Amino acid sequence: MQHAKQCGEDETSEHIFFNCKAHIKNTQEIFNYTLIKCGHTTHTWNVKILNHLQIALIANLIAIIFEKIWHKRNKLIHDEIEIVIHRQQVIRELIKTQRAPWDRTQAVINKTLRIKSKQRPEEQNKLDSLISLKLLKFSRQWNSPLHAIALPKHLKKYNNSLSTLHK
Ligand SMILES: [Zn+2]
Known part of the structure; x- marks a missing residue:
């Protein structure tokens, strides 16, 4: 098992996307902010959000956030650059998917x-x-x-x- 560069924890996919302290606070904030803007109720960012894929807009929001987390992780490992996931960027990409x-x-x-x-x-x-x-x-x-x-x-x-x- 590889240890994550950003936190030293075991790098399971569940850890990377749902538990890693390198982004989880930021991710939770972006997720809830956008859900409220979309007129939906808020959810805790954990594996259970995969039960909320019936509405295309929400499924796309989750996919965009996944992609950002993965990109952030790879930038740190390969280029040693620390990226912050920006709320406005996630929202811009979500609007584009419409x-x-x-x-x-x-x-x-x-x-x-x-x-x-x-x-x-x-x-x-x-x-x-x-x-x-x-x-x-x-x-x-x-x-x-x-x-x-x-x-x-x-x-x-x-x-x-x-x-x-x-x-
Ligand atoms: Zn971690």
């Missing part, structure tokens, strides 16, 4: 709108429901008060219960 799923959601909706224009009214109603559902799904997985997507004008009428999609 972009691709939102682009995909818009692409699907725009395709549905093109199909819709060629259908009879009854079929059009079904496609309207589908568009509303797509928006709802995106909102649940990705939207939060941290960074709410501004809904384009032509989609506003499909936004039945998605107040969080508006800025």
